[in-house]
Amino acid sequence: MAVNLPPQYHDAEEEYRRAKNKQEKLAALKKMWVILPKHKASEKVQAQLKSKIAELSDEIEHQQAIASKSVSSYKIPKQGIGQYLLLGGPNSGKSRLLSRLTRATPEVAPYPFTTRQPIPGMMDWEDVRIQLIDLPPITADFYEHFITDFSRSADAALLVVDLGDDDGPFAVEAVIDRLKKVRRYLVKQLPENEEDPTIYHLKTLMIANKIDAEGANDRLEILREMFTDSFNIIPISAENEIGLTELKTTLFQFLDMIRIYGKQPGKPATMEDPYAIPHGGTVLDFAEKVHADFAETLKSARVWGQGVFDGQSVKRDHILHDKDIVELHG
Numbered sequence: 001m002a003v004n005l006p007p008q009y010h011d012a013e014e015e016y017r018r019a020k021n022k023q024e025k026l027a028a029l030k031k032m033w034v035i036l037p038k039h040k041a042s043e044k045v046q047a048q049l050k051s052k053i054a055e056l057s058d059e060i061e062h063q064q065a066i067a068s069k070s071v072s073s074y075k076i077p078k079q080g081i082g083q084y085l086l087l088g089g090p091n092s093g094k095s096r097l098l099s100r101l102t103r104a105t106p107e108v109a110p111y112p113f114t115t116r117q118p119i120p121g122m123m124d125w126e127d128v129r130i131q132l133i134d135l136p137p138i139t140a141d142f143y144e145h146f147i148t149d150f151s152r153s154a155d156a157a158l159l160v161v162d163l164g165d166d167d168g169p170f171a172v173e174a175v176i177d178r179l180k181k182v183r184r185y186l187v188k189q190l191p192e193n194e195e196d197p198t199i200y201h202l203k204t205l206m207i208a209n210k211i212d213a214e215g216a217n218d219r220l221e222i223l224r225e226m227f228t229d230s231f232n233i234i235p236i237s238a239e240n241e242i243g244l245t246e247l248k249t250t251l252f253q254f255l256d257m258i259r260i261y262g263k264q265p266g267k268p269a270t271m272e273d274p275y276a277i278p279h280g281g282t283v284l285d286f287a288e289k290v291h292a293d294f295a296e297t298l299k300s301a302r303v304w305g306q307g308v309f310d311g312q313s314v315k316r317d318h319i320l321h322d323k324d325i326v327e328l329h330g
């Protein structure tokens with residue numbers, strides 16, 4: 001059967017041919033669809049047009065999905081002595097926790113899937129700062145791929161559990177499993193050696209949030225049965241600020257860093273803005289942190305602090321302790 005098409009249809013068709021990108025093509029196709037007479041004779045054209053529109057919409061959506069996963073748009077510079085990711089199921093209180101520990105003001109809402117993009121905040125603890133990054137939730141079916149990149153650069157994670165919901169302990173299990181699929185393993189402590197180089201371990205504290213909620217203690221018991229061997233479990237209430245002071249100290253300790261204060265010869269030490277080096281670090285590690293060149297020129301050092309008498313001369317491989325004061329001699 002011949003189809004009589006109105007002239008506007010051909011105009012739109014011409015537009016389609018000239019379209020420079022998928023979006024323009026889709027717009028023209030949609031126009032053609034509106035103009036196309038919907039009767040028996042045009043059934044074949046209708047079907048063709050419909051499937052073209054569907055195909056192109058999918059393609060555009062896919063393109064956008066890839067673009068939105070672009071990591072570069074979410075580059076958050078590392079700040080402070082360490083970076084924690086806030087991981088967990090929807091509505092578990094990640095954003096509320098960020099708002100309680102830092103000055104950041106993420107959206108907090110009584111429904112799931114509120115957070116859509118990473119939000120950083122800086123937590124003050126004594127004289128150091130620790131960076132926290134709030135992230136969208138993770139479920140078995142919902143995963144924002146940029147989280148994979150964040151979990152490689154982070155120093156540690158907080159895995160937040162919703163004790164206000166019977167499903168909380170299971171939702172967190174889904175988070176752990178989903179991350180395993182992208183080869184990110186959440187662990188209590190880093191393994192000594194990992195055979196498989198494609199697997200990335202992230203040391204993690206389990207935060208049992210909403211301990212104030214009705215029935216939370218029973219759920220905490222379930223959580224403990226499930227995860228005692230896998231994680232240290234820390235019950236808190238972000239909303240009611242229960243356990244947050246202790247949590248801050250734990251966040252510092254879990255990073256396993258020590259603070260070192262620099263001192264110039266003949267001057268008092270500057271007891272603020274310390275350098276942070278890994279636990280077990282030496283005078284040499286500290287020197288490298290202060291200045292890349294220092295490591296080569298370093299001859300000796302004097303230390304005030306733990307396990308030494310005041311101003312004791314030490315070698316480059318002397319192991320430092322938290323809050324030691326070090327004077328480097330080049």
Ligand SMILES: Nc1nc2c(ncn2[C@@H]2O[C@H](COP(=O)(O)OP(=O)(O)OP(=O)(O)O)[C@@H](O)[C@H]2O)c(=O)[nH]1
Nearest residue numbers: 091092093094095096109110113114115137238239
């Ligand atoms: N009772 C109680 N409610 C809390 C606590 N922490 C957070 N909430 C509430 O739980 C709801 C979800 O909090 P959010 O911080 O938005 O949760 P989220 O994990 O960021 O959620 P998504 O962004 O969807 O992943 C809000 O209504 C909070 O007020 C808590 O310790 N106790």
Ligand SMILES: [Mg+2]
Nearest residue numbers: 094095114115
């Ligand atoms: Mg949130």
